Amino acid sequence: MTLETLSTNKAHGGVQxxxxxxxxxxxxxxxxxxxxxxxxPGEILSVxxxxxxxxxxxxNVMEKGEYRAACAAEKIIFxxxxxxxxxxxxxxxxxxxxxxxxxxxxxxxxxxxxFATHYRMRSYIETELPALLxxxxxxxxxxxAIMGHSMGGHGALTIGLRNPMRFRSVSAFSPxxxxxxxxxxxxxxxxxxxxxxxxxxxxDAVALIERGARLPALxxxxxxxxxxxxxQLRTGLLEAACAAxxxxxxxxxxxGYDHSYYFISTFMAEHVRWHAARLR
Amino acid sequence: MTLETLSTNKAHGGVQxxxxxxxxxxxxxxxxxxxxxxxxPGEILSVxxxxxxxxxxxxNVMEKGEYRAACAAEKIIFxxxxxxxxxxxxxxxxxxxxxxxxxxxxxxxxxxxxFATHYRMRSYIETELPALLxxxxxxxxxxxAIMGHSMGGHGALTIGLRNPMRFRSVSAFSPxxxxxxxxxxxxxxxxxxxxxxxxxxxxDAVALIERGARLPALxxxxxxxxxxxxxQLRTGLLEAACAAxxxxxxxxxxxGYDHSYYFISTFMAEHVRWHAARLR
Numbered sequence: 001m002t003l004e005t006l007s008t009n010k011a012h013g014g015v016q017x018x019x020x021x022x023x024x025x026x027x028x029x030x031x032x033x034x035x036x037x038x039x040x041p042g043e044i045l046s047v048x049x050x051x052x053x054x055x056x057x058x059x060n061v062m063e064k065g066e067y068r069a070a071c072a073a074e075k076i077i078f079x080x081x082x083x084x085x086x087x088x089x090x091x092x093x094x095x096x097x098x099x100x101x102x103x104x105x106x107x108x109x110x111x112x113x114x115f116a117t118h119y120r121m122r123s124y125i126e127t128e129l130p131a132l133l134x135x136x137x138x139x140x141x142x143x144x145a146i147m148g149h150s151m152g153g154h155g156a157l158t159i160g161l162r163n164p165m166r167f168r169s170v171s172a173f174s175p176x177x178x179x180x181x182x183x184x185x186x187x188x189x190x191x192x193x194x195x196x197x198x199x200x201x202x203x204d205a206v207a208l209i210e211r212g213a214r215l216p217a218l219x220x221x222x223x224x225x226x227x228x229x230x231x232q233l234r235t236g237l238l239e240a241a242c243a244a245x246x247x248x249x250x251x252x253x254x255x256g257y258d259h260s261y262y263f264i265s266t267f268m269a270e271h272v273r274w275h276a277a278r279l280r
Numbered sequence: 281m282t283l284e285t286l287s288t289n290k291a292h293g294g295v296q297x298x299x300x301x302x303x304x305x306x307x308x309x310x311x312x313x314x315x316x317x318x319x320x321p322g323e324i325l326s327v328x329x330x331x332x333x334x335x336x337x338x339x340n341v342m343e344k345g346e347y348r349a350a351c352a353a354e355k356i357i358f359x360x361x362x363x364x365x366x367x368x369x370x371x372x373x374x375x376x377x378x379x380x381x382x383x384x385x386x387x388x389x390x391x392x393x394x395f396a397t398h399y400r401m402r403s404y405i406e407t408e409l410p411a412l413l414x415x416x417x418x419x420x421x422x423x424x425a426i427m428g429h430s431m432g433g434h435g436a437l438t439i440g441l442r443n444p445m446r447f448r449s450v451s452a453f454s455p456x457x458x459x460x461x462x463x464x465x466x467x468x469x470x471x472x473x474x475x476x477x478x479x480x481x482x483x484d485a486v487a488l489i490e491r492g493a494r495l496p497a498l499x500x501x502x503x504x505x506x507x508x509x510x511x512q513l514r515t516g517l518l519e520a521a522c523a524a525x526x527x528x529x530x531x532x533x534x535x536g537y538d539h540s541y542y543f544i545s546t547f548m549a550e551h552v553r554w555h556a557a558r559l560r
Contacts, residue, residue: 009542010542063344068546069549262289263291266290266349
């Protein structure tokens with residue numbers, strides 16, 4: 001698979017790169033960011049996936065996430081994909097809303113026209129991009145972890161729950177924990193998957209836990225001043241599901257923090273170190 | 281003086297704020313960012329000024345600078361002003377170039393029409409904004425340091441050299457060290473101050489050192505893969521001036537680093553700690 005390098009910048013002794021490739025799954029060019037920390041020739045490194053939230057590209061966390069110092073110290077490759085297919089012919093929300101379509105792929109394989117052709121972010125993240133990463137970067141695919149923010153927290157939780165042998169640890173900032181039961185999720189899952197909620201279960205972390213899926217390790221940070229907490233995120237549903245299922249989890253309410261990258265960057269290094277301890 | 285709060289976000293236990301006020305010096309509304317780390321009621325904290333480079337606003341370092349963790353640990357207030365006046369009636373480069381006019385105030389008090397009315401960034405940074413800071417923030421104005429990047433490195437060096445009793449330490453990333461002798465500086469100083477180079481000396485770090493100005497402590501980091509190094513930055517002129525004058529200085533060439541915030545953020549925490557040691 002061919003990979004085009006859009007930019008590289010030395011940072012924290014490693015290389016922050018931005019790359020583009022023609023995706024088989026989405027049928028579009030896809031852009032993603034990878035930070036490779038300093039390492040010895042021939043050495044292969046653990047991989048931490050970061051899935052972004054609504055409206056984001058690969059660039060938001062790359063610019064504002066403050067992960068490189070910790071990834072360099074822990075020798076972890078940090079991968080930040082885009083949040084949807086983009087480009088000519090990719091359908092968007094009919095009204096251009098921020099919470100569906102472009103920038104809002106919700107990490108699903110869409111089943112509904114006109115979205116099913118390009119909106120294949122589940123297969124892109126779970127299958128295509130890992131193969132590309134393994135081919136082009138010094139990645140130890142036997143040591144992977146995944147994290148995300150908001151919609152990307154939903155992505156990290158559900159991808160982690162569906163692939164418990166692949167990801168040794170899963171963490172999230174401000175995740176959408178039960179998309180089947182909140183407005184953002186109802187719109188997105190309905191629009192991409194259709195009205196039959198049986199197809200939604202694979203994309204709902206709380207529903208997956210209730211059906212028996214488990215994670216090896218789970219860390220969630222949620223700001224209590226987050227405007228989306230009560231209506232869209234509903235962290236309490238995840239706490240209840242974990243408690244009922246016996247899923248071990250560290251779920252922390254962080255007083256005074258909001259939904260922004262000021263919150264994420266505050267706790268990013270701690271999340272990286274937490275993953276690193278489980279990837280060693 | 282009245283201060284309008286545009287935004288506040290909790291970060292690293294403190295508050296990252298963005299503020300606006302009507303500036304007496306520039307005759308415009310001016311926006312700036314301040315990070316106040318966690319502290320005890322009534323406590324006053326050291327102040328670190330950060331002056332940004334060409335094209336930047338207060339927001340670039342606020343989003344990409346990765347200073348908050350270190351400022352929280354060291355209990356330092358971090359202040360990031362804008363780089364020029366902006367708004368209706370503020371003249372720009374006649375051709376809209378990035379290196380003069382809006383976003384390119386060069387930290388001078390302009391003497392040439394039509395710039396002299398609004399382009400008073402020297403007095404704004406040296407006089408007006410410190411008074412505003414002292415009035416509205418828990419700032420210990422007896423303990424100040426200053427740093428900057430590129431054009432802002434020029435600003436930090438020259439403001440530091442003109443005010444050696446105020447700033448205990450000065451540092452810079454990729455500074456323009458001798459604007460009188462490089463294209464960016466010749467255009468800016470000529471355009472703002474006029475053709476008589478006698479007026480330029482106050483705004484040229486190397487010239488100030490050659491005339492006897494000194495800094496209590498100086499740290500400079502410069503990437504050797506910086507595209508602007510040879511023509512615009514010319515770090516060697518600062519090294520030579522410091523050596524000839526007996527000015528103590530730590531001037532480091534960092535291999536492989538470029539002019540971007542990926543470079544700045546790599547060494548930011550180290551600069552903050554270096555200032556902190558001198559502010560204690």
